[in-house]
Amino acid sequence: MSVSNPATTADRPNLLRRFATAVAQWIDSDYCPDGAEKMRAEPDRVDWVRVMPFVILHVGCLGVIWVGVSAFAAWAAVFLYFIRMFAVTGIHHRYFSHKTYSTSRAGQFFLALWAGTTVQRGSLWWAYHHRHHHQHSDDPEDAHSPHVHGFLWSHIGWITSRRNFPTDYTKVKDLAKFPELVWLNRFDLVVPILYAFSMLGLGMLLERFAPGLGTNGPQMLVWGFFISTTALFHGTACINSMAHLMGKRRFKTEDDSRNSFILSIICLGEGWHNNHHRYQSCTRNGFYWWEIDPTYYGLKLLSYTGLIWGLKPVPQSILDEGRHADHHHSVAASERASEVHANVSLRQVIPAAAAIAVATATAAQADLPKKADGPAIHKDLSSELVKPNNPVAPGTGTGPAA
Numbered sequence: 310m311s312v313s314n315p316a317t318t319a320d321r322p323n324l325l326r327r328f329a330t331a332v333a334q335w336i337d338s339d340y341c342p343d344g345a346e347k348m349r350a351e352p353d354r355v356d357w358v359r360v361m362p363f364v365i366l367h368v369g370c371l372g373v374i375w376v377g378v379s380a381f382a383a384w385a386a387v388f389l390y391f392i393r394m395f396a397v398t399g400i401h402h403r404y405f406s407h408k409t410y411s412t413s414r415a416g417q418f419f420l421a422l423w424a425g426t427t428v429q430r431g432s433l434w435w436a437y438h439h440r441h442h443h444q445h446s447d448d449p450e451d452a453h454s455p456h457v458h459g460f461l462w463s464h465i466g467w468i469t470s471r472r473n474f475p476t477d478y479t480k481v482k483d484l485a486k487f488p489e490l491v492w493l494n495r496f497d498l499v500v501p502i503l504y505a506f507s508m509l510g511l512g513m514l515l516e517r518f519a520p521g522l523g524t525n526g527p528q529m530l531v532w533g534f535f536i537s538t539t540a541l542f543h544g545t546a547c548i549n550s551m552a553h554l555m556g557k558r559r560f561k562t563e564d565d566s567r568n569s570f571i572l573s574i575i576c577l578g579e580g581w582h583n584n585h586h587r588y589q590s591c592t593r594n595g596f597y598w599w600e601i602d603p604t605y606y607g608l609k610l611l612s613y614t615g616l617i618w619g620l621k622p623v624p625q626s627i628l629d630e631g632r633h634a635d636h637h638h639s640v641a642a643s644e645r646a647s648e649v650h651a652n653v654s655l656r657q658v659i660p661a662a663a664a665i666a667v668a669t670a671t672a673a674q675a676d677l678p679k680k681a682d683g684p685a686i687h688k689d690l691s692s693e694l695v696k697p698n699n700p701v702a703p704g705t706g707t708g709p710a711a
């Protein structure tokens with residue numbers, strides 16, 4: 310009783326300090342009074358205060374109860390989902406994390422602003438975590454492996470953990486040399502707040518100048534920001550959780566990454582995750598023409614504008630390796646199928662052959678008085694011919710134990 314009180318009192322200033330730190334970090338994500346290194350070394354733990362903007366993002370979707378829906382607002386949410394999913398996959402992932410194409414410094418800043426509207430923290434934070442994922446895929450160091458931490462943690466838990474908030478700039482030195490990118494990363498709520506207000510403003514303008522659309526400021530805020538962004542988060546998070554659980558493995562990578570057509574639709578080509586884990590330096594994740602990769606098509610279109618260039622192709626050796634793997638898989642699958650077929654045929658043939666053999670032997674000895682008076686063995690066995698799946702009669706020693 311009296312033992313716990315001093316500890317509680319001692320903890321109070323610490324708790325208050327943590328609360329104040331988390332609030333300060335809403336504004337300045339690099340604010341770490343005890344050092345980012347120490348924070349990253351802590352055990353996984355949800356920081357409820359720090360994560361409050363993320364909670365508000367989800368709760369904001371309930372605003373639909375008050376603002377209702379219009380066709381324009383709903384289609385805007387869908388459009389904004391895909392245009393910003395393209396930013397997640399084509400910018401956060403294929404540019405900042407893997408540098409699979411080139412752009413100018415101004416172009417890079419524009420891309421970072423676009424990616425900022427996705428509300429998935431800064432591009433440097435995103436790239437740092439993603440590079441770490443490739444280094445430690447599905448081992449205990451991996452922050453969001455469903456095999457190590459479970460589905461829920463890999464999908465949403467890891468992003469709420471206090472230790473995963475600070476960016477390790479030493480792991481993204483190539484990006485950290487640009488102060489404008491570091492600024493956007495540090496104050497990572499600036500672009501989302503501007504984006505949210507732009508939705509509100511757009512809705513207000515439409516209400517005034519295009520009343521026939523039936524929308525307004527609050528409705529566009531809820532659909533264009535809260536609902537679209539929450540769906541965007543969960544669509545993206547499927548790659549962390551589902552893409553290491555669902556689908557096929559063409560390449561025998563050291564992790565458990567998989568290729569999934571469904572995830573490729575949800576995430577504009579990111580579902581070819583096993584391909585990507587095999588080779589990360591090319592611009593496309595769908596390695597073959599039949600592997601739909603809308604992000605790549607979009608980047609190809611952008612390259613015609615001159616904003617980006619130097620898209621990196623899939624090396625021929627990787628394409629050949631994939632074709633060989635596919636070939637071996639289909640050969641193995643057909644061998645498995647023929648083995649099953651052979652086993653089924655054997656199961657049907659063996660009792661029949663046994664019946665015929667015994668019947669023949671019995672018939673050959675039919676004239677012998679001793680056997681002629683005995684039981685009609687061939688009759689019993691021939692019943693197996695009619696019902697080949699009958700269990701072997703008990704007492705023969707080969708049937709399943711009762």
Ligand SMILES: [Zn+2]
Nearest residue numbers: 442446566582
């Ligand atoms: Zn992965």
Ligand SMILES: [Zn+2]
Nearest residue numbers: 406439585589
């Ligand atoms: Zn990657």
